[in-house]
Every structure is written in structure tokens, then in C-alpha cells.
Amino acid sequence: MIAPILSVVIPVYNEEATLPALFERLYPALDALDCPYEVIFVNDGSRDKSAAVLREQFQRRPDVTRVVLFNANYGQHMAIIAGFERCRGEQIVTLDADLQNPPEEIGNLLAQMRAGHDYVGGIRRTREDSWWRRFASRAMNRLRERITGIRMTDQGCMLRAYSRDIVDAVAASREVSTFIPALAYTFAHRPTEIEVAHEERIAGASKYSLYKLIRLNFDLVTGFSLVPLQMFSMFGMLVSAVAVVMYVIVILYRLFFTPWEGMVNVFWDRDILAFFLIGTLLFGLGLVGEYVGRIYQQVRDRPRYTIRAVLERDESADMASAPPRVTEIARSER
Numbered sequence: 040m041i042a043p044i045l046s047v048v049i050p051v052y053n054e055e056a057t058l059p060a061l062f063e064r065l066y067p068a069l070d071a072l073d074c075p076y077e078v079i080f081v082n083d084g085s086r087d088k089s090a091a092v093l094r095e096q097f098q099r100r101p102d103v104t105r106v107v108l109f110n111a112n113y114g115q116h117m118a119i120i121a122g123f124e125r126c127r128g129e130q131i132v133t134l135d136a137d138l139q140n141p142p143e144e145i146g147n148l149l150a151q152m153r154a155g156h157d158y159v160g161g162i163r164r165t166r167e168d169s170w171w172r173r174f175a176s177r178a179m180n181r182l183r184e185r186i187t188g189i190r191m192t193d194q195g196c197m198l199r200a201y202s203r204d205i206v207d208a209v210a211a212s213r214e215v216s217t218f219i220p221a222l223a224y225t226f227a228h229r230p231t232e233i234e235v236a237h238e239e240r241i242a243g244a245s246k247y248s249l250y251k252l253i254r255l256n257f258d259l260v261t262g263f264s265l266v267p268l269q270m271f272s273m274f275g276m277l278v279s280a281v282a283v284v285m286y287v288i289v290i291l292y293r294l295f296f297t298p299w300e301g302m303v304n305v306f307w308d309r310d311i312l313a314f315f316l317i318g319t320l321l322f323g324l325g326l327v328g329e330y331v332g333r334i335y336q337q338v339r340d341r342p343r344y345t346i347r348a349v350l351e352r353d354e355s356a357d358m359a360s361a362p363p364r365v366t367e368i369a370r371s372e373r
């Protein structure tokens with residue numbers, strides 16, 4: 040088998056309804072590129088028949104298909120890491136399994152790689168998602184860019200291409216919870232972005248609830264920056280300074296303008312201010328907890344994911360005669 044130049048990594052979680060359509064478009068699109076490729080599907084502990092569908096596809100195209108089967112659900116980004124650790128191509132493209140990222144765009148990403156970029160991000164031209172998701176993600180995008188300094192026009196777009204060096208660096212990072220496009224960006228020398236088409240999910244539902252989206256954004260911000268903690272110290276200093284100034288003003292009022300004291304009372308509502316400060320404090324405590332939790336996960340150093348089986352063709356066998364062999368392994372990855 041010729042070593043693949045292009046590796047396509049696809050995380051799969053409960054996508055039995057979309058996978059057949061994905062195969063139908065993905066393989067012809069890749070064949071048309073005229074470049075040796077491999078597709079690595081990582082089944083993220085799907086509870087539907089996705090694993091069986093992937094196994095069938097592996098049997099149909101064992102020359103270019105590899106399947107990693109997780110034991111449980113470890114999240115989209117862990118699935119991509121597992122793909123990164125196994126891919127062999129010089130250029131690596133990540134793609135969603137739900138066909139929201141058209142596989143026909145892969146050629147355009149590769150053209151940018153050939154032009155000398157080592158990181159090509161996708162920007163969804165017209166985003167086919169609900170209005171609140173578009174609004175929330177634009178707001179988060181801007182906040183994240185200010186806080187972390189990571190420039191990604193469209194953080195939610197997973198259709199991206201990375202060079203071998205970047206993928207190696209990402210795979211070598213021992214982070215427990217992370218966000219691949221951002222982590223990869225920190226290793227990039229010449230990143231660029233291009234517009235790509237975006238389609239509606241053809242079947243099934245989004246795997247991201249509002250709760251998961253909020254968690255993801257916490258990962259994104261606390262995983263890449265300490266600025267939120269520093270902002271809290273700044274806010275604390277500001278509150279103390281304002282309190283001192285207020286104290287001086289109020290005392291002066293009381294000394295010299297006693298009749299005006301009513302004025303101060305109009306603006307001064309201790310209960311409401313106290314609630315505001317308590318709310319801020321709780322938020323700050325939770326924020327510190329986010330960092331402490333990450334440190335805790337990291338120092339426990341548990342396996343980040345466990346693999347039930349890997350389906351791939353035995354490279355040592357003669358391609359023409361030997362039937363595809365399935366390597367079944369059960370082991371943990373640190």
C-alpha cells in the first residue's frame with residue numbers, strides 16, 4: 040500500500056442515520072483528488088448501530104479505511120486526538136460525520152496547504168443552524184478572541200486542515216479536556232482561513248445541548264488563558280478602590296452637608312449591592328473551580344480514553360492476496 044498523503048479524521052457519535060450518505064459523498068470526493076488517502080473514523084462510544092455501519096464500510100474499502108472503536112463516549116475532541124495519534128498522512132483534515140461540512144471542500148483546503156500554510160481553518164459561508172446558536176457563537180467567538188488571543192473567525196467549524204507537525208504536537212499534548220482547533224492554532228506558523236460551504240444536518244440531531252456548549256466554551260477559555268482569573272483580581276481591586284472613595288465621600292457629606300444625606304440614601308441600596316457582589320463572588324469561586332478541576336483531572340493522569348478495537352488492514356501482508364485483517368486490541372491510552 041502506498042503511504043497516504045492525506046488523512047481524514049472523522050469523529051462519530053450516534054450517526055447511524057447519516058453515515059451511509061457520508062460514505063456516498065466522501066469517498067468519491069477523495070478519489071477525485073487523485074492523492075493517496077486514508078479515512079480514520081473514530082467511533083466515540085455510539086449507542087446506536089454506528090459501529091456496525093463503520094465495520095461494514097471498513098470491509099467494503101479496507102484499503103483506505105481505518106476504524107477506531109472507543110469503549111465509551113469521551114467527546115468529539117478526544118476522538119479527534121485518537122485519530123491524530125494514528126493517522127499517517129502528511130496533511131490531516133478533520134470533518135464532522137453529519138455532512139454539515141461538505142467533503143467536496145477538502146480539495147480547497149489542500150490547495151491552501153500547498154500554497155505554504157500549515158493550518159487552514161474553515162469559515163462557514165452561510166451557517167445552517169438555529170439563530171440562537173449563530174448569535175451565541177458569534178458573541179463567544181469575540182470574547183474568546185479577546186481573552187485567549189487565538190484568532191479563529193469561526194471556532195465552531197471543524198472542517199480544517201493541519202500539517203503533520205501540528206498534528207504531532209497536538210497528539211503529544213497531554214491535555215485532558217481541550218479544543219483541537221485552538222490547541223492546533225497555538226502550534227501553527229502560517230495559519231490561514233478560507234470560506235467553506237455549510238449544510239443542514241441531513242439526519243439525526245446535534246449532539247451539543249446548551250449545557251455541553253457552555254462546558255465547551257469554558258474549556259476553550261480556561262484551557263488557553265489565565266486572563267479570567269486576572270480579571271477577577273482586577274475587579275476586586277476596582278471594587279475596593281471604589282469603596283474607599285465612596286467612604287470618603289459619604290463621610291465628607293455627613294460632616295459638611297448633613298441635610299443632603301437623603302441624596303446618598305437615594306443611590307445607596309446595600310442589599311442590592313450586596314447581592315451583586317455575592318453573585319460576582321460565586322462566579323469567581325466557580326471560575327477558580329474550573330481551573331482547579333482541570334488541574335485535578337490532569338494530575339490524576341487517568342487514561343484519556345480506552346479503545347475496544349481498531350479495524351485496519353495488516354500492512355505487512357501482501358495487498359493483493361491477503362484478506363483484510365482486523366487488529367482487535369483492548370488497551371488504554373495515556
Ligand code: UDP
Binds near residue numbers: 049052195246247
Ligand atoms: N461527536 C462525537 N462525540 C460527542 C459529540 C459529537 O464524536 O460526544 C461528533 C458527531 O458525531 C459529529 C461531530 O462530533 O461528527 C459534531 O457533532 P454535532 O454535529 O452534533 O455538533 P454540531 O454540528 O451541532 O456543533
Ligand code: MG
Binds near residue numbers: 139
Ligand atoms: Mg453538526
